[in-house]
Amino acid sequence: MKIYPAIDIKDKKCVRLIKGDFEKKTEYEISPVEQAGKYKDHGFKNLHIVDLDGALTGETINLDIIQDIVGKFDLEVEIGGGIRNLDSIQKYIDVGAEKVILGSAAIKDKNFLKEACEKFSNKIALGLDAKDGYLSVSGWKENSNQLTSDYLKEVNDYGVSRLIYTDINRDGMKQGPNFDETSKVAEISNCPVIISGGVSSIDDIKKAKSLKNIEGIIVGKAIYDGDIKLNELAKELDWIMVAKISTIKRKIKNGEKLGFSERARAVNKGLLPSKAKKRKNVKK
Numbered sequence: 667m668k669i670y671p672a673i674d675i676k677d678k679k680c681v682r683l684i685k686g687d688f689e690k691k692t693e694y695e696i697s698p699v700e701q702a703g704k705y706k707d708h709g710f711k712n713l714h715i716v717d718l719d720g721a722l723t724g725e726t727i728n729l730d731i732i733q734d735i736v737g738k739f740d741l742e743v744e745i746g747g748g749i750r751n752l753d754s755i756q757k758y759i760d761v762g763a764e765k766v767i768l769g770s771a772a773i774k775d776k777n778f779l780k781e782a783c784e785k786f787s788n789k790i791a792l793g794l795d796a797k798d799g800y801l802s803v804s805g806w807k808e809n810s811n812q813l814t815s816d817y818l819k820e821v822n823d824y825g826v827s828r829l830i831y832t833d834i835n836r837d838g839m840k841q842g843p844n845f846d847e848t849s850k851v852a853e854i855s856n857c858p859v860i861i862s863g864g865v866s867s868i869d870d871i872k873k874a875k876s877l878k879n880i881e882g883i884i885v886g887k888a889i890y891d892g893d894i895k896l897n898e899l900a901k902e903l904d905w906i907m908v909a910k911i912s913t914i915k916r917k918i919k920n921g922e923k924l925g926f927s928e929r930a931r932a933v934n935k936g937l938l939p940s941k942a943k944k945r946k947n948v949k950k
Contacts (some may be wrong), residue, residue, distance in 0.1 A: 668705055668883075671870065675716070679697070699735055699802075705739075712743075714830075720747035726757050729761060731877065734920075743764075744765040746793050750770075755782055759789055768782060773817065826856075826935050828860060830859075836864030845874070849877055849878075861874050875902075897934035914931060914935075
């Protein structure tokens with residue numbers, strides 16, 4: 667199962683919202699690029715990014731930041747936030763995004779979703795944000811009056827390559843994801859599902875691993891607030907544990923180059939400093 671640490675961008679800063687409310691926003695000192703580097707150093711390969719400026723304007727406001735992150739760290743990035751036309755999708759793909767997430771625009775206009783899937787094969791992810799079973803749109807400010815299950819059945823054969831399901835009532839609350847509803851969505855969906863909203867502990871990650879048709883889970887506020895430590899979260903990346911500590915120590919002692927998984931585990935074990943910390947110190 668993939669773990670997607672999250673970065674929400676507003677005014678070039680890392681922020682987190684509670685239930686999508688811009689009035690309940692927390693800003694963090696670390697920049698989006700520095701945060702991405704921190705994730706990379708701990709061994710994460712996947713990244714979930716939301717452009718909140720884009721969500722408000724419908725423009726690719728932070729395209730340069732996305733390009734910087736992909737170019738520097740070679741992460742598999744899924745990007746969402748106010749993507750309402752094919753040109754915006756193309757821009758994100760051109761800078762190296764692995765998946766482009768369509769939300770409100772796809773719910774309001776199913777033909778747009780279908781056209782996007784046909785034009786950008788295997789690149790389109792569908793973001794379904796629900797409250798009490800009904801899909802919300804326009805930054806969660808409007809109820810679409812569509813049941814999540816009904817909408818999904820209608821678009822199931824369009825060619826969406828990934829589905830991201832968020833329970834709005836759980837988002838930013840750190841009360842645990844809505845596993846029951848997510849499992850119901852996963853049973854209907856023709857594509858793998860990503861769990862989003864409410865992750866509060868490592869136990870949530872472990873539980874997600876036991877569910878069927880779940881490709882991954884997004885972790886956001888719990889990381890920023892320190893409830894989940896990155897070195898602990900990285901232990902849930904099964905591939906990273908293959909690197910042997912004895913081999914890593916020997917290579918460090920002899921000045922040998924470490925492989926990606928070896929370096930990630932060395933950082934998590936405190937044997938090496940995070941490059942993100944070095945970059946931040948240089949900047950100062």
